[in-house]
Amino acid sequence: MTQLSMGANAPLQQREITLDVVLPAGESADITALQTYAGGKVRGDGDMCFYNQPSISAGALTLTPQATHHTVFSIQLNRIPAEVEKIVIFATANGTNQSLGHISQIHLDARGEHQIAINMQGRSEAALILAEIYRRGGDWKMRHVGQGFNGGLKAISEHYGVDIADDPAPAPQAAPTRAPAPAPAAPVNMARPKATPTPAPAPSAAPLNLSKISLTKNDKTVNLKKDDGRFGKIRVNLNWNQRPRKAGLLGLGSTAIDLDLGAFVEDVHGNITAVQALGNSFGDYDYFPYVKLLGDDRTGAVTDGEWIDINGSMWSEIHRVLIYAFIYEGTANWAETDGVVRIMVPGQPEIEVKMNEFGSNHGMCAVAYLENKGGQIKVSREVTFHRGHSYMDDAYGFGMRWRAGSK
Known part of the structure; x- marks a missing residue:
C-alpha cells in the first residue's frame, strides 16, 4: 500500500x-x-x-x-x-x-x-x-x-x-382561475x-x-511536473504588511517595515550566486542565473510587494533555488510583517507559504526551496530564521563568500 x-x-x-x-x-x-x-x-x-x-x-x-x-x-x-x-x-x-x-x-x-x-x-x-x-x-x-x-x-x-x-422559499398559491405553468426541472437541492x-x-x-496550495508546517512539499520540463515564466511574489507601525518614545512617530526578497541559486554546473537588491545583484532572466529580481521597493508604495522571475523554460539548467526574505532595517519582528510568498507556475496551482513561525529575532527567513528532481520542481516550505546571509548559506550548503554590502 x-x-x-x-x-x-x-x-x-x-x-x-x-x-x-x-x-x-x-x-x-x-x-x-x-x-x-x-x-x-x-x-x-x-x-x-x-x-x-x-x-x-x-x-x-x-x-x-x-x-x-x-x-x-x-x-x-x-x-x-x-x-x-x-x-x-x-x-x-x-x-x-x-x-x-x-x-x-x-x-x-x-x-x-x-x-x-x-x-x-x-x-x-x-x-x-x-x-x-x-x-x-x-x-x-x-x-x-x-x-x-x-x-x-x-x-x-x-x-x-x-x-x-x-433552501427554496414556499411557492405562492396558484390563482384558482388559471392552471399553473409546468415547473422547470429543479436543480440539485x-x-x-x-x-x-x-x-x-x-x-x-x-x-x-x-488555484492555490497552502504549504503548511505539516504538509511541507509539493511536486510540479511538465512532460517537456519547460515551465515557462515562474513568478515569485513577496508581500507583507506595509502599514506604518508606531515607534520611538511613547509610540510617537512611525516607521514602515522594509522587507526584501532574494534568492540563492545554483545551476547544474555548480555555479552559485545570490539574487537580491543588497549589493545590486539583480540577476538575469535569459542567462545564468536565469533568475531576476524586478526592482526593490523601499517606500512601501508598491502595494503588490516585490517580485522575482525564474526562467522555467531553462529549468533543466537550474539545480536549486532558495527563496528568502530579510528585514533590511530595524529590529526583526516577523509577527508584524504578515509576510507571505506566492509562487506562480503557468498551468500549475499557485503555491502559498506564510511566514507565520514567530519567536526568532533573526533578520533573515528562508521561505521556500525549489529543487530540480528529474526535471520536476519540488517545492518545500522552509520558514527557518538565520542571523545573516552567511549563516543561512552554511545551513543550506551553497558555499558562497560573503562581505558587507549596501543598496
Whole structure:
C-alpha cells in the first residue's frame, strides 16, 4: 500500500475501489464526489454524488455515510461512463463551522491500494480538494491534491458547473382561475434535511480561488511536473504588511517595515550566486542565473510587494533555488510583517507559504526551496530564521563568500 504525498500520483490496479474518507471522531465535514468531462466541468446535476444524491452513473459511484466522521465511496471504474475524465473528491465545512481548520487531519484510504493523510492544522479554507481519480492512457490513477480555497459546497459545485439551489422559499398559491405553468426541472437541492427550516447562510464574500496550495508546517512539499520540463515564466511574489507601525518614545512617530526578497541559486554546473537588491545583484532572466529580481521597493508604495522571475523554460539548467526574505532595517519582528510568498507556475496551482513561525529575532527567513528532481520542481516550505546571509548559506550548503554590502 502506497502513502501518497501532496502532489503525488500512482496507478490504481483494481477496478472496484472502496474509498474511506475518515476524520477524527467527533468531527464532521461534507464529503462529496463529482465526475467531470473534457474542460473540467460536469454535464449535469446527475454527476454529483453527495448526501442528497448518494448514487450516480447507475450505481457506479455511490456514497455511504458510516458515521458523521466517516464516509465511504464505492467506485466501479469499469462502469464509469467512457466520457468521464476525472472523479474529484472534496470536503467542505458544514453546520456552524466557517472553515475546516477545526479538523486536525483528513485521512483517505483506497482499500488495498493507496492512502492519503492531509494535515489541516493552520488551514483556514472553507473547502479542500482531497484527491482525484483520473484516466491516463486507458488506465486509472489516484492523485493527492490537498488544495484549499475560499468558498463552500455551493461555490465549488458551481465552479464545476453544477446548478445549485438554496433552501427554496414556499411557492405562492396558484390563482384558482388559471392552471399553473409546468415547473422547470429543479436543480440539485444542497440543503440537508432538517426538522425546522432555517435561513440559508449568506454566501462567502471572499472570491473563489481554486488555484492555490497552502504549504503548511505539516504538509511541507509539493511536486510540479511538465512532460517537456519547460515551465515557462515562474513568478515569485513577496508581500507583507506595509502599514506604518508606531515607534520611538511613547509610540510617537512611525516607521514602515522594509522587507526584501532574494534568492540563492545554483545551476547544474555548480555555479552559485545570490539574487537580491543588497549589493545590486539583480540577476538575469535569459542567462545564468536565469533568475531576476524586478526592482526593490523601499517606500512601501508598491502595494503588490516585490517580485522575482525564474526562467522555467531553462529549468533543466537550474539545480536549486532558495527563496528568502530579510528585514533590511530595524529590529526583526516577523509577527508584524504578515509576510507571505506566492509562487506562480503557468498551468500549475499557485503555491502559498506564510511566514507565520514567530519567536526568532533573526533578520533573515528562508521561505521556500525549489529543487530540480528529474526535471520536476519540488517545492518545500522552509520558514527557518538565520542571523545573516552567511549563516543561512552554511545551513543550506551553497558555499558562497560573503562581505558587507549596501543598496
